[in-house]
């Protein structure tokens with residue numbers, strides 16, 4: 001863990017062939033979602049297909065290129081790709097032969113969001129090193 005305070009936790013995590021998955025929910029104290037960082041070495045893929053009973057997932061590719069399989073359809077992934085998969089979706093990932101694939105996966109209880117950022121955000125008069133009070 002890099003930094004933490006009463007209202008935040010922050011860190012930097014990496015994954016590689018020897019430590020290919022990092023679950024960050026507990027590390028960060030998440031209360032409404034799980035977040036994992038995943039690594040697939042070039043030319044390798046998940047060794048299983050999975051779905052979820054109630055959670056939806058969002059896959060966010062950080063680097064590399066890959067292939068996503070959902071319910072029999074397959075499509076290419078690259079850095080910046082974002083894919084949402086509903087719970088029942090049968091999914092698996094594979095890295096292409098020429099690049100390792102690194103991605104985040106956010107997992108949250110489907111239909112649990114009661115409002116969105118624009119309604120929840122509160123503007124605060126609070127000084128920072130770059131903003132006046």
Ligand code: ZN
Nearest residue numbers: 050051052057
């Ligand atoms: Zn999953």
